[in-house]
């Protein structure tokens with residue numbers, strides 16, 4: 248994990264030195280200073296390398312004459328008018344990635360305000376730091392190679408600023424979110440033979456050291472609660488289903504939880520008896536990403552000591568096969584009392600979520616429910632890995648999410664809920680069929696969940712993160728694999744909207 252530090256803004260005498268430049272001919276005062284100390288090495292490097300300071304473009308000047316640093320790294324920020332906090336995060340990630348396995352152990356980042364950009368020095372430093380921190384993530388737990396080049400050399404990034412205390416204070420917020428993103432990635436990347444319902448629930452229970460109240464409900468208790476949909480999904484597995492409830496009570500004057508997060512925690516999705524084909528099975532260890540996102544959001548809130556009350560309810564279950572497994576044609580009585588006709592055992596996520604929604608409404612009566620799930624392949628077909636689908640019974644809630652999404656850069660796109668889709672869930676034998684048609688699956692699945700939501704009492708949004716949770720190629724902020732999508736988004740949503748729900 249990259250250590251982030253802040254120090255006085257003097258010229259570094261060792262390590263890798265990093266600076267940034269916007270596009271165009273504007274050269275910052277730090278640039279000019281370094282350029283003159285190095286007999287114009289920076290000008291020469293730019294002239295000879297087609298460097299235009301486009302966003303993320305990098306040049307390196309090794310062992311610059313006149314300075315004692317190992318190298319100077321210049322990163323482009325793109326056009327001045329387009330520079331935002333998110334762009335700065337991108338630049339931070341680019342630099343950290345470039346130096347990750349370079350042999351350097353420390354980057355010293357010189358920070359100054361940018362002409363024509365209304366972002367303070369503190370915000371510039373902490374946003375670049377955040378980008379560097381999440382952009383340098385690796386998952387090497389299962390590598391046994393002794394070769395140095397497999398592992399990062401980079402250990403820390405030091406940001407040289409005029410007000411160290413202010414930057415340190417502000418960075419605490421980012422560090423909490425970065426920590427949550429890392430935890431999500433670690434859980435999602437973990438192989439399914441190690442991350443089973445049993446081990447996953449145990450790992451989450453350890454979060455109690457942060458003052459998070461964690462309750463794990465096991466099979467016998469789930470039976471008593473009537474959570475038969477969740478139990479059915481887990482019936483074929485050797486590791487029983489669990490419901491985990493994690494509460495953060497940061498608003499000490501109140502003991503209600505107006506915002507509830509619900510997560511799909513399918514530790515492996517074989518498809519059950521409606522078995523997936525081999526290419527469909529690949530990466531189905533990631534089917535617990537929704538649960539990892541919401542539990543990590545609670546962790547981030549705790550790390551920030553956020554003055555909010557929020558709860559995460561997650562359904563942890565493995566969708567496996569055995570003589571005990573649930574079957575297409577089964578009819579199961581849900582916790583809500585509604586009977587459900589099983590049409591396809593690969594549509595397991597909505598079953599586990601439906602009982603979790605009922606449980607949350609019954610025991611916590613939240614004003615807002617946000618469920619997060621890798622629910623449908625159709626969401627991947629529609630949005631690729633760029634957008635998560637959001638479906639909601641509330642225009643205002645959707646708008647609030649749109650706003651925070653713009654700030655964090657985690658993109659969402661609203662799909663409609665529509666009675667026409669709900670009608671497709673009619674069953675001949677039971678109250679409801681859980682599949683509908685194959686067409687419009689992202690909406691069908693959401694309409695199934697909708698059937699368990701009390702519209703009159705609850706604003707509800709469903710985030711289908713099937714495409715954004717795990718990406719098979721490296722991105723700006725993540726290596727190939729788990730992305731940690733949603734942790735920042737949910738944090739910002741809760742932090743900026745919580746006060747609306749206080750009585």
Ligand code: BES
Pocket residue numbers: 516518534591593594595596621622623624625627682685688713714
């Ligand atoms: N876990 C999958 C959805 C998924 C697919 C997540 C690809 C991430 C990447 C879900 O449980 C599932 O299998 N959905 C089926 C539903 C179908 C049987 C109606 C799907 O989308 O194909």
Ligand code: ZN
Pocket residue numbers: 516518592593594595596
């Ligand atoms: Zn499935």
Ligand code: ZN
Pocket residue numbers: 513516534593595596621622
């Ligand atoms: Zn699934």
